[in-house]
Amino acid sequence: DTEVTQTPKHLVMGMTNKKSLKCEQHMGHRAMYWYKQKAKKPPELMFVYSYEKLSINESVPSRFSPECPNSSLLNLHLHALQPEDSALYLCASSQEGKGDTQYFGPGTRLTVL
């Protein structure tokens, strides 16, 4: 089983709202990732967690706050977002990181009004 689940599927929020995206995997993977994908573009890496520790932050604005409560769960907390943050947010996981195959979830379609 190579399933990564993400909730919610769709999210609409105002610029003053606080919301969270959730990602879960039960494959025993130790690396988890957040990507942002704009229409007709490839995914852009935002954050990487390795063994529940943040290992890569691609200079993402602080209005995006990742959290890894345990090895199966990854959250992305959103606060004071801008309309240009509207995108598909994808979560992925891999066995150990370091070039291992990444398996993606279906994504959360975020719209910021």
Add this chain to the structure above:
Amino acid sequence: AQSVTQLDSQVPVFEEAPVELRCNYSSSVSVYLFWYVQYPNQGLQLLLKYLSGSTLVESINGFEAEFNKSQTSFHLRKPSVHISDTAEYFCAVSDINTDKLIFGTGTRLQVFP
């Protein structure tokens, strides 16, 4: 630094015709190579990967790709496409020392009846 080039942004083809989606990469270290497919409003699905060993890799739905080290290419081919193959295809490369997956800009395969 690594990079991936997908020269064709769109490839229109008739059903049952063969197709080749081109991917070239640039890297100074050993890499792993991947093809992902993204259907409309969905996440990325792993199509096939090259890690080591045989340079010809195959997927379960008839696609194949060949790793060519001298030409730094990993082109994706299918001898006979179906309407259902219409999707965005991303070539990606990761080096064995990092957690970063570098994507090409994607190729939109449009299969016509």
